Amino acid sequence: MQVKINGKPEEFQSGTVLDLLKAKNIEPQMVAVEVNDKVLERDDLATTHLNEGDQVEFLFYMGGGR
Amino acid sequence: MEFTEEQINRYSRHILLPEVGGKGQKKIAKSRILLVGAGGLGSPAALYLAAAGVGTIGLIDSDVVDLTNLQRQILHHTPDVGRPKVLSGKEKIQALNPDVSVSMYEERLTAGNAFKIIGDYDVVIDGVDNFPAKFLINDACFFAEKPLIHGGILRFDGRVTTIIPKQSACYRCVFKAPPPPGLVASCQEAGVIGVLAGIIGTIQATEALKLILGVGRPLTGRLLDFDARKTQFREIKVRRNPNCALCGEHPTITELFDDGDPYAGCAARPSA
Numbered sequence: 156m157q158v159k160i161n162g163k164p165e166e167f168q169s170g171t172v173l174d175l176l177k178a179k180n181i182e183p184q185m186v187a188v189e190v191n192d193k194v195l196e197r198d199d200l201a202t203t204h205l206n207e208g209d210q211v212e213f214l215f216y217m218g219g220g221r
Numbered sequence: 222m223e224f225t226e227e228q229i230n231r232y233s234r235h236i237l238l239p240e241v242g243g244k245g246q247k248k249i250a251k252s253r254i255l256l257v258g259a260g261g262l263g264s265p266a267a268l269y270l271a272a273a274g275v276g277t278i279g280l281i282d283s284d285v286v287d288l289t290n291l292q293r294q295i296l297h298h299t300p301d302v303g304r305p306k307v308l309s310g311k312e313k314i315q316a317l318n319p320d321v322s323v324s325m326y327e328e329r330l331t332a333g334n335a336f337k338i339i340g341d342y343d344v345v346i347d348g349v350d351n352f353p354a355k356f357l358i359n360d361a362c363f364f365a366e367k368p369l370i371h372g373g374i375l376r377f378d379g380r381v382t383t384i385i386p387k388q389s390a391c392y393r394c395v396f397k398a399p400p401p402p403g404l405v406a407s408c409q410e411a412g413v414i415g416v417l418a419g420i421i422g423t424i425q426a427t428e429a430l431k432l433i434l435g436v437g438r439p440l441t442g443r444l445l446d447f448d449a450r451k452t453q454f455r456e457i458k459v460r461r462n463p464n465c466a467l468c469g470e471h472p473t474i475t476e477l478f479d480d481g482d483p484y485a486g487c488a489a490r491p492s493a
C-alpha cells in the first residue's frame with residue numbers, strides 16, 4: 156500500500172507505525188510522529204496500524220539556534 | 222507619543238504601508254521583544270527588529286563572542302571576540318537605531334529567573350541552541366501567557382513556528398520532552414550552514430512584528446520546515462494535544478523546572 160511520509164508517497168507493507176520506524180532505521184526516541192495531523196503517544200506507536208493513504212510525518216528535533 | 226520628522230523619515234517605508242501606518246509604527250515603538258540567545262537566530266532578529274524601531278529589545282545571553290560564532294552570528298564582529306554577546310549586541314542595535322532601548326541580561330534563562338525577565342515583554346523569540354532551554358522557554362511562555370516564536374537550525378535544515386499559549390499547539394504538544402542526552406550530538410559536532418540563521422531568524426522577527434501589529438495570520442498550528450539543500454519550505458500542521466503534559470486537559474507540569482542539562486547537546490536528526 157501507499158502512505159505519504161513527510162509529504163512523499165512511499166510503498167509500505169502493512170504494519171504499525173513502529174514497524175515503519177524500524178524499516179526506516181529511526182530510533183523512536185528521536186522523533187515525534189504525526190499520523191493524519193495528530194501526534195501519536197510513544198506508547199501507541201506499536202499499536203497504531205497504518206492504512207492506505209495515511210499521512211505520516213516524522214518530526215525530528217531541531218535544536219540549534221546559536 | 223509623537224514622532225519627530227527624522228523618525229517619520231526613518232520609518233517612512235513602514236508608514237506607507239496601509240497595514241502599518243503611523244498607528245502601527247507607534248505600536249512597534251511601544252513594543253517590547255525579548256530575544257533569548259544573542260547568537261545565530263538572535264542576530265538577524267535583533268538587527269531587523271532594531272531597524273523596525275521596536276521600543277525595547279531584551280537580550281539574554283551568558284556567553285562571550287567566540288571566533289567560531291562569526292560564521293553566522295552577524296550581530297558580532299571580529300573585534301568583539303572575547304566580549305559579552307549582550308554588550309556587543311546592544312552596541313550594534315543602537316548603532317543601527319538609537320531609538321531602541323536595549324536591556325541586557327548576561328545570564329542563562331533558568332526556572333529561577335524566567336518569569337521575572339519574560340514578564341516585562343510582549344513577545345519572546347527563542348534563539349537558544351539546546352533542548353532544555355527550548356522546553357523551559359516554551360513552559361515559561363505558557364505560564365506567563367506570552368506569545369513565543371520558536372526557531373531551530375541544524376545542518377541545512379531550519380524550523381520556525383509561533384505559539385500562542387492556550388490557543389495554539391505548544392512545543393510539548395509535539396515534542397514531549399528533550400531527547401535523551403546520549404542520543405544527541407553537540408552543536409559543534411553537528412554544524413550548520415551559517416545563512417540558515419538569517420533565514421529562520423528573520424522569519425521569527427517577521428512573526429514578532431505581525432503579532433505586535435495584529436497583521437495577517439500568525440504561524441500558529443503549523444511547523445514551517447525549511448530545507449536549504451532543495452530551497453524548499455514545508456508546512457506541517459500541528460494541533461493542540463489533549464494529552465500535552467503542559468497545555469493538555471490533565472497537565473502534569475504545573476510549575477517551571479529546568480528540564481535536563483543545557484550542555485547535553487543540540488542536534489538530533491539523522492544526517493540524511
Ligand SMILES: [Zn+2]
Nearest residue numbers: 391394465468
Ligand atoms: Zn501543549
